[in-house]
Amino acid sequence: MPAVDVRLLEVVKRFGDMVAVDRLTLDIQDGEFFSLLGPSGCGKTTTLRMIGGFEEPTSGLIELQGEDVTWLPPFKRNVNTVFQNYALFPHLTIYDNVAFGLRRKGVKDAEVKRRVTEMLELVELPGFERRKPTQISGGQAQRVALARALINRPAVLLLDEPLGALDLKLRKQMQVELKRIQQEVGITFIYVTHDQEEAMTMSDRIAVMNQGHIEQLGDPESLYERPSTRFVAGFLGISNLLPGAVEGTDGSYATVRMADTSSVRAPSALVGSHADVSIGVRPEKIRLREPADRTPDGHNQITGVVRDASYLGVSTQYVVEARGGARLTVYEQNVERTTRAELWAPGEEVLLTWSPDHSFVVVDQPTPAVDGSTPA
């Protein structure tokens, strides 16, 4: 079992009256690529800055490899940071930037030279030593920032939206690159981002944050397939949520009655003992069929009318109005269709079916007054 590298215990951070981080408890394993994902203002950057030592928590405990570092200044923590805007020292050459940390530790010049060269090779920037930060591109600056942090062999590398300033293509490239480097050096990465796709691409585990607390924590697949709150369902991809009342359990599935009196089934393990839930289903999990078609055994089915169809190339996106009035988004892959040869047209009646195993369950907040479910 891997050791815990970073532990946050009941960490609270207040700025005046504003609670930025609210009783956050979190264990991050050694060697993990861990992401803090959430909209701006959710407390993810504040959390990262507290781990880095740039902010002091109002209360709570931060441990690094078993040692309490809550009140240690940044320069006494075995943690390094890749800043959002790179924060390269403009008056130093690339070499001196990367060597900065080693020199603070009093490493011998020959050793510094060897390690800087090695590190610039790792980030694929050999031969950039004598340049100044103003003479390299954004993507290159990003790599230098990474090299400058990693050369110190920290226990944990903190990354604060490091790809935010890059264009889409470069960002995709750097995502792959970052994951490669993380696997090569085997250091724990804590990655802050508001981009769900970025988090899903690279992370071993993701903590989805909202209003200072963790909404849900898990690996990308479980977060996407089985989001447990309305916020997570909405923040990671598109979800269709159908509110209903739990009627009973039949084996491993629970039956939920919708507003329009039709009923759908979902894994009973997800429903638990709740009475009022919303059944969720991802757009690509739904099949569209002719109303007269036979539904595969045990699948959920509801009827509706196509209201909108947009051809997107790889898939077609439909908006279907269910009988109860709920609007569902459905993606259909543009391949040889199993159910029908041509696209559905607005106004056509359709049957929506999906496997009950693809249903997820969202339990609405018991106190609707504090509604944190709308993504910013």
Added chain:
Amino acid sequence: MSATPEVAPGLAVTARRTAGRGGGVLRAFERWGVPLFTAAAIFYLLIPILVMIAFSFNDPPGRFNFVWGEFSLAAWGNPFGRPRLGDALATSLVVAFISTVVATALGTLIALSLTRYQFRGRSATNLFVFIPMATPEIVLGASLLTMFVGTATEPWRTLTGGALFPLGTQTILIAHIMFNISYVVVTVRARMQGFPRHLEEAAMDLGANGWTTFWKVTFPLILPGILAAGLLAFSLSIDDFIITQFTSGTEQTFPVWVWASIRNNLPPQIHVIGTMVFVVAVGLVALNTILTGRREARDRRIAQEEAAGARKARLAVPE
């Protein structure tokens, strides 16, 4: 129907001509007007200096170097050949140097704390720093004199150890440091306000404590601002007459010496020394321009070399 095509091209031509003429006037102004105007402005600025330089080579017919007599190198051959002129210039330089160093150090620290820390009295300090600049110099000078003279009486005499009266170099220094601090604070603060704080966080993140962070990152980055502030302080101090006149007692700085001498005579030595100061100042600016240009050229060359090197390395790698 047939008239329209005839009228239309005519209108178009007229329009084009007008536009052409307007453009031509503008172009001519850009081509000749702007450089002429600039030359005139520079000439206007340079006339007094040219007169000063010319009259440093004058052998005036009377005691006052106001009228052109004949060309002479006499004053240049003996630039300090007037009683106390050399001493006055030395005092000016010493006062300017010490007040610059002290005011730059103190002013930089004040500017740092004003931009860095929230503390009680911060906004008051921000305001007070402006007061010496906003107060008329003659008022400041008179007040300083009142204060220094006041220390001649008890209990201030004992408290100050009699150091502030009679007046002398030490009182000039105190006065110059006082007004120079304001200018340094304002100059350095302007530089600090745009200072990227995350660079300091990055330094600390990389293991530098507060002291090292300041000397390795903060200081090199605000150094141009500090140097600018220092230059400003030096020139303000060496130039100052009004406050110095009140606080100098029997001591003389160069401006005070000139003022004292002008009642009886105005020797060409004054023009010689003025020309020297001008040449040194221009020389420093030129040196700075050359060094900056060289450094930039070197950085560009390195970037090009490394880029070429990287290309070659890529080509050498077998596919």
